[in-house]
Each structure stands twice: as C-alpha cells, then as structure tokens.
Amino acid sequence: MEAVQAQLHNFLLDQEDSISRRQRTISRMLTPAIQAGMEPAYTACSQMSGPGYFQRMKAFMESYVHQHKNSIFDAATKMLQEQLHQLQQQIRQSFQSLLLELKNSLRMQFEPLLKPVQKNAEMIPGEARGPWLPLLLPALSCGRAKLQAPRC
Numbered sequence: 599m600e601a602v603q604a605q606l607h608n609f610l611l612d613q614e615d616s617i618s619r620r621q622r623t624i625s626r627m628l629t630p631a632i633q634a635g636m637e638p639a640y641t642a643c644s645q646m647s648g649p650g651y652f653q654r655m656k657a658f659m660e661s662y663v664h665q666h667k668n669s670i671f672d673a674a675t676k677m678l679q680e681q682l683h684q685l686q687q688q689i690r691q692s693f694q695s696l697l698l699e700l701k702n703s704l705r706m707q708f709e710p711l712l713k714p715v716q717k718n719a720e721m722i723p724g725e726a727r728g729p730w731l732p733l734l735l736p737a738l739s740c741g742r743a744k745l746q747a748p749r750c
Contacts, residue, residue, distance in 0.1 A: 624681040635670030
C-alpha cells in the first residue's frame, strides 16, 4: 500500500512539473501568433518614408489594429485553446495509464484476499466476504440464515 501511495505522490509531483513547463511554453506562443497577425502592418509601415512618415505610420498602425484586432486575437485565442486541449488530453492519458498500473498492482497485492475462502466444507465466494465475515461464519456453520450470535 505504501508503494502505491509513493507512486501516486511521485506521479502528481511529475505531473505538476510537466504541466507548469507546458503551460509556460503555451503562453510563450501568444506573442509570435500576434506578431504574425501584425506582419502586414509591420511591412507597410517599414516602407513608409518622407516627411511626416511617423504620423502616417502611427495612423496606419492604429487603423490596422482597429480593423484586424478581432481576427488577430481570435486566431491567437484559438491556438491557445487548441494547445491547452492537447495538454488536457495528455494529462488525461497519463492519469488513465497510472490508474491502470495502480489497479493491476493492487490486484496483485490483494489477490490472495480476493480468492474464495473455505470454512467448514462450504465455499464462501470472494464478494461475500467483508469486515463482517467473522459474524457470518458462525451463523452459517449452525445453519442459521440471519446474522446473530450462534447458539450451537
């Protein structure tokens, strides 16, 4: 049982570290995505020259951002959502894998306890056993169907 707890604890620590790294990577994708959407404005502004070009560049940039802000940020948002969805899927898959591994480990550890027990030439199936088994066995051995103290 302690091994399973340690394995689960280590898994959670590893996942926390992995998720933090992945989230930072995803967050860093936002700036390049917005820059890509702004590329036409950057190109147009870089070609401006002459007297008053700074005011024209400023006006063009303001106009471009006003006209394209929704599409630029929608594309960046969509990209972030896709990346976060992939992260969610990876977390789900690794957690399911761990659960399967833990289930198999626990099954192997408790297999001797899950096998049927034979008492007084009667077979008691595994699902009939529980913490109340010591109360049930004397009643069954005396032929009583109710859970009560034996009078044999």
